[in-house]
Amino acid sequence: MYQETELIGIAKRENNKKRNYLVVNKLQGKHVPVEPKLALTMFKELAKQVKKDNEGKRLLLVGFAETATAIGAAVAAYLNCDYIQTTREHVEQVNYLFFSEAHSHAVEQKLIKEDMDVAIPLADRIIFIEDEVTTGNTIMNIIHEIEQKYRSRVSFAVASLLNGMDETALRKYQEYNISMYYLVKTDHSQYEKIADNYYGDGSYTSIMQDLTCHYTDELLCTNAVNARRLTQGEVMQEACVGLWNQINAKYVFDKVQSILVLGTEEFMYPALFVADKMERSGLRVKFHATTRSPITVSSEDSYPLHSRYELKSFYDEERVTYLYDLEQYDQIFVITDAARNNSESGENSLLMALKAKNNKTIHLIRWCLE
Numbered sequence: 295m296y297q298e299t300e301l302i303g304i305a306k307r308e309n310n311k312k313r314n315y316l317v318v319n320k321l322q323g324k325h326v327p328v329e330p331k332l333a334l335t336m337f338k339e340l341a342k343q344v345k346k347d348n349e350g351k352r353l354l355l356v357g358f359a360e361t362a363t364a365i366g367a368a369v370a371a372y373l374n375c376d377y378i379q380t381t382r383e384h385v386e387q388v389n390y391l392f393f394s395e396a397h398s399h400a401v402e403q404k405l406i407k408e409d410m411d412v413a414i415p416l417a418d419r420i421i422f423i424e425d426e427v428t429t430g431n432t433i434m435n436i437i438h439e440i441e442q443k444y445r446s447r448v449s450f451a452v453a454s455l456l457n458g459m460d461e462t463a464l465r466k467y468q469e470y471n472i473s474m475y476y477l478v479k480t481d482h483s484q485y486e487k488i489a490d491n492y493y494g495d496g497s498y499t500s501i502m503q504d505l506t507c508h509y510t511d512e513l514l515c516t517n518a519v520n521a522r523r524l525t526q527g528e529v530m531q532e533a534c535v536g537l538w539n540q541i542n543a544k545y546v547f548d549k550v551q552s553i554l555v556l557g558t559e560e561f562m563y564p565a566l567f568v569a570d571k572m573e574r575s576g577l578r579v580k581f582h583a584t585t586r587s588p589i590t591v592s593s594e595d596s597y598p599l600h601s602r603y604e605l606k607s608f609y610d611e612e613r614v615t616y617l618y619d620l621e622q623y624d625q626i627f628v629i630t631d632a633a634r635n636n637s638e639s640g641e642n643s644l645l646m647a648l649k650a651k652n653n654k655t656i657h658l659i660r661w662c663l664e
């Protein structure tokens with residue numbers, strides 16, 4: 295159904311000596327704005343593969359932050375199974391299982407130990423959800439951590455949109471009896487060379503100064519579900535319906551308008567769910583999210599990303615976050631789970647970027663547990 299050349303573009307990581315390239319999925323809705331239905335259709339195709347091979351099994355899905363959180367949540371919603379995402383954020387009053395993602399700009403990943411203590415004894419299989427698997431080392435790290443701590447008979451599998459593992463990596467997974475599900479097999483042998491050949495002459499804008507400015511309005515939505523904690527597909531889906539209902543009750547939509555729904559870093563699926571509801575009602579909608587990934591941008595047509603805003607994070611004002619290929623829209627909905635006391639500098643930084651593209655009507659939707 296999907297072809298490598300149609301689905302992905304190769305971008306160049308900025309100042310990353312571990313791996314110089316990043317595989318950008320044009321339909322995933324992370325770095326590149328996308329029509330919501332295209333992203334969710336792709337996630338559903340992956341979910342169908344997982345379902346076909348796991349009928350009757352009690353599953354625990356683990357989505358990897360930050361890029362695969364929407365994929366993992368969407369697959370969990372389709373299968374109605376237990377779900378938790380990894381995180382790089384701080385969660386109060388919990389203990390963690392730590393592991394590393396060696397090629398990333400932010401190597402530390404965490405799962406909340408108390409939730410894994412509950413979920414693992416009930417699970418027949420743990421399935422790790424990723425956007426793209428290259429070596430499989432990150433997932434193997436956490437499998438070893440789980441096996442060491444829990445001594446469980448649970449089996450393991452990996453589901454990803456893309457799989458770029460070479461024969462050696464695949465053989466290692468076969469020896470461990472780890473099942474693999476994916477939509478597209480990719481060949482990474484030329485990606486480093488491709489990335490090196492791009493000019494990196496795109497548009498770069500930094501908005502890191504402290505400014506006071508105001509969104510068109512702010513809506514605080516209730517009944518949030520935090521996917522960093524163990525949840526269940528149906529529970530999460532019902533909560534997202536509630537989020538959409540609160541937004542739909544407040545705002546009037548003009549079907550001739552263009553709309554952007556923007557998630558923040560790890561917080562993607564609820565925003566994608568809302569964007570999909572808007573699109574299904576006949577609106578012209580794009581979705582994507584801010585990211586912690588520093589990626590070079592280039593003016594070349596063949597390059598996947600052309601402009602970059604460098605911003606303060608909603609979750610930590612000392613952290614840099616990025617927004618790529620921003621355009622002008624009639625309305626923008628920024629949907630976040632960041633607590634107000636953490637996010638003011640990040641909110642202002644993002645708002646200035648949105649206004650720099652002459653966006654005037656910008657709504658802030660806060661869906662969090664505060």
